[in-house]
Amino acid sequence: MEIKLKFGIDKLLFGMKQKDVEALYGKPSSRYEDEEENVVYIYNELKMRLTFYDEEDLRLGYITSTNENLELFGKKIVGQYWTDVKTVLAENKLTQFETEISDGTENYFFETNWLFVNVDYGRVFKIEIGAIFTDNEDDFDWKFNS
Template structure:
């Protein structure tokens, strides 16, 4: 599952409509509406170990990916299970020079706002990958063309 920062993953792009993605991935195993945002809904595929978030107020378009899929790759290198230092200092070093790190006692998040990309780590290894569509401004997504 090759990720493409600012674009999406595989042949799925940020901004695609839910129905188009369902034709590619099939029906999800679970649908969750965000209790804090009635316009945000996440679809989960258990076998793929991915969650895609859709903005209902943006015509039900794909805006965010969460993956624990061990086949998640960037430039041919698997991300899940990779040493967090290697992920940041080698794998993503050409794209990202600054990371915001939050320590939550038992895990850390490593976030880059320009790419809207997060690596979650535990015991020094990447356990989860997240990526969202970047913003043009505070109220507008920068969907790929």
């Protein structure tokens, strides 16, 4: 499953509605509403959590995954050593990031691509990717047009 920075993962594109996602992957294993009234789909088999933003007409805006088959720039990243993943990112000009450490977990945030790489014990265990904003930074740059 290829991570497509600024676009989504695999066949998922930012801006899809729930019906579009269900047409691809079927009904989610479960779903809930978060504290901001966003709808969150959980697909156990895919190890993915999809967030549909309430204030954006319930468009897909955020994906969190621990799927070991995720690839970025043709390389698997979940389960890999951060030092190796960091090298792959640098080779693809992703060198600007913010670092946060919380309870020993390292979180690396690449704002221009809205990519979070979560690391524990030196290995990547989770990827988070979100829709980016347009140049005026008031609107999301939706990649899917229904």
